[in-house]
Amino acid sequence: MMLFCLVLAVDAAPPVSSQEALGEVLFFDVNLSRARTQSCATCHDPAHAFADPRKGAADGAVSLGDGGRARGVRNTPTVTYAFLGPRFGKTADGGYAGGAFWDGRADTLEVQAGQPILNPVEMNMPDKASVVARLKENPAYVEAFEAVFGPDVFKGTERAFAALSSALAAYERSPAVSPFDSKYDRFLRGEYKMTLQEELGRVLFFSNQFTNCHLCHKLSASGGEGEPFTNHKFHNIGVPANPALGVPVDHGLMAGRKLKDRRRDGQFKVPTLRNVAVTAPYMHNGVFKDLRTTILFYNKYISHAPARQINPETGQAWAPPEVPGTLSVKELGAAPALDDRRIDALVAFLKTLTDKRYQGQVEQ
Structure with missing residues (x-):
């Protein structure tokens, strides 16, 4: 697994050439949380099957959020093999299937990937514009996003945030996360x-x-x-x-x-x-x-x-x-x-x- 630089200093230059590689760097970046204390990997630790091994909240039943000031109400599921799930929708028997999260509120892995960043009890960023501003703080990110998604990727907040979510989802689909080697x-x-x-x-x-x-x-x-x-x-x-x-x-x-x-x-x-x-x-x-x-x-x-x-x-x-x-x-x-x-x-x-x-x- 490529770990590059987990915190990414402003002048860092991760050698990315694909959505998957960019998504891996983003997955470990604590700068995508409001207090700069939490990354995706904090609650989805690759050393522990992309689940949360910490015992800080209700004996590990749920995860602590950015800065340790808030906690979730559900157990953090593993990210491994999440890509195998279909898009959320109705089944032939009238029930429901697919999507992401315990309650299926995200239709796709891309939608899921972006939501914890904005969740007030998780990474706690106030809005998409603030997230994109954090990305633009890092010249290496600007270069990488433009190389992977095109020179106009930062021309709009929605477009840039969608690129971020797409890159994270690409990493979550990778063999590094789901190797099928049990x-x-x-x-x-x-x-x-x-x-x-x-x-x-x-x-x-x-x-x-x-x-x-x-x-x-x-x-x-x-x-x-x-x-x-x-x-x-x-x-x-x-x-x-x-x-x-x-x-x-x-x-x-x-x-x-x-x-x-x-x-x-x-x-x-x-x-x-x-x-x-x-x-x-x-x-x-x-x-x-x-x-x-x-x-x-x-x-x-x-x-x-x-x-x-x-x-x-x-x-x-x-x-x-x-x-x-x-x-x-x-x-x-x-x-x-x-x-x-x-x-x-x-x-x-x-x-x-x-x-x-x-x-x-x-x-x-």
Whole structure:
């Protein structure tokens, strides 16, 4: 990965010749935040699967913003493999799929890339004109933007900001962010042999009979090369509120897209499972700390055993859904209960979805 200069002094001259290379430099530039303390990489750390490893807010459930004065209300998702998502839109069954963010409020990756810069609890820039002014402070940026996007790129604020967003999205689409080199990818190419436990987990995961994983976390029939491990749709799976956040009820898709259809209340985008083993905590509000807990959470819908109705992280009964009444009952109940051996096998398989550069973090 090219890291050039992460803070970019005014007289820096990063050798960029493409949107992807320019986007990489921009991704690490703290000067794109109001107090010049935060870059995209602050919350999407490449050393931690492009998620946020910091524990400064609600034990890492959400991220701190520019200057450490504000915090978000949702867990920061990984950027890895985000490019696989389609444009936001309606599905054949009347639901929704695609877009970016937990609530799908951005139609495309380009739209998503620009929004955190302007978000008051993230990078906190007041408006697009201020962002473009920051870019123009740096002569090297002016030269690079004109070389990549044309000599008129700074003739209008909207055009310059769109170029910035396009460059960031180009980097997020690059192999540096999404290399497809996990154990699972190498298994598909015949370069890795699954352990017996991993193989059991793989069979269970893709089974149409023994688990319900495939209903939401599989796009292709076979789970073959390029599988995103999400169908990009939106569901309410009954995630409880995170008491550490102390925020109002999160209405997800309905609020993010300003929908009047209350059937969408509390729905969130199905996240990719790629790199899931190294991107804790889990769910849209970071309420679960352990990967095994998330599987037990799903299993509690289909198991009547008293022990399965206890959250192992709290020692108490699972808390009620933050938004009741709109749960994806069909998907949540479409499988038999799992014993510990099968739960552990699923965890082992999910760990094989970790990109090679992060494998050491899984084995710690």
